[in-house]
Amino acid sequence: MKIIMLGAPGAGKGTQAKKIAEKYQVPHISTGDIFRANIKNGTELGKKAKTFMDQGLLVPDELVVDLVVDRVAQDDCENGYVLDGFPRTIPQAESLDAALAKVGQKVDYAIDVDVPDENIVNRMSGRRACVGCGATYHIKYNPPKTEDVCDICGEKLILRDDDKPETVLKRLTVYHDQTQPLIDYYTKSGVLKQVDGTVDMEDVFQAIVKILGA
Ligand code: AMP
Numbered sequence: 001m002k003i004i005m006l007g008a009p010g011a012g013k014g015t016q017a018k019k020i021a022e023k024y025q026v027p028h029i030s031t032g033d034i035f036r037a038n039i040k041n042g043t044e045l046g047k048k049a050k051t052f053m054d055q056g057l058l059v060p061d062e063l064v065v066d067l068v069v070d071r072v073a074q075d076d077c078e079n080g081y082v083l084d085g086f087p088r089t090i091p092q093a094e095s096l097d098a099a100l101a102k103v104g105q106k107v108d109y110a111i112d113v114d115v116p117d118e119n120i121v122n123r124m125s126g127r128r129a130c131v132g133c134g135a136t137y138h139i140k141y142n143p144p145k146t147e148d149v150c151d152i153c154g155e156k157l158i159l160r161d162d163d164k165p166e167t168v169l170k171r172l173t174v175y176h177d178q179t180q181p182l183i184d185y186y187t188k189s190g191v192l193k194q195v196d197g198t199v200d201m202e203d204v205f206q207a208i209v210k211i212l213g214a
Helices: 013-024 031-040 044-053 061-072 090-102 117-125 165-179 181-188 201-212
Strands: 002-006 028-030 081-084 109-114 127-130 136-138 192-196
Touching: 002 013, 002 181, 013 028, 013 081, 013 109, 013 201, 028 031, 028 061, 031 044, 031 061, 031 081, 044 061, 061 081, 061 090, 090 181, 109 181, 109 201, 117 127, 117 165, 165 181, 181 192, 192 201
Parallel strands: 002 081, 002 109, 028 081, 109 192
Antiparallel strands: 127 136
């Protein structure tokens, strides 16, 4: 089961991707998480990615495509995976399709978690991320058990630089320009499924389970 998550930043696709990975026992591959881990570890890739991420811009395709193509070729991806945050441009989608076609595979589902722009900025300002393990929360929709403390590792929760309102607006513009065309792309290839992302997170997940099968 090879699944791609689509949706604006803050639509909740990361949360849903984690739930899918858990239920269907496939790896959750988040390019944002991979970049953040690289930034934390001070790698060359991290340093390059950070300059784009802090401005709300996409990291250039050449820094992300090989990384994902290599990752999905690993053994734990044999039965599928859920890609969260990739592809984000048409060239990325084409590169993924080409890499999969070489081994006789294809994307099975592209799930678009649909949330209107008006809701996004509000949601993002309530988002909190763990400085330790990267887990994400929302102060209203998905709060941690103790305020500002990660349930998983106990580290501090912060508002990520790229979730600050001015950066969110930039990310939304980038999303509409560069990522939204993927909805057409995957509609044409017949794998697009849309779910309403404005409802409760459990209900969004149930809609996804209906699509993927229990
Ligand atoms: P995310 O956690 O998925 O919202 O990603 C955070 C940031 O990482 C994005 O705003 C981009 O700057 C960068 N990023 C993540 N995935 C990609 C990708 N597939 N292509 C380009 N940039 C990406």
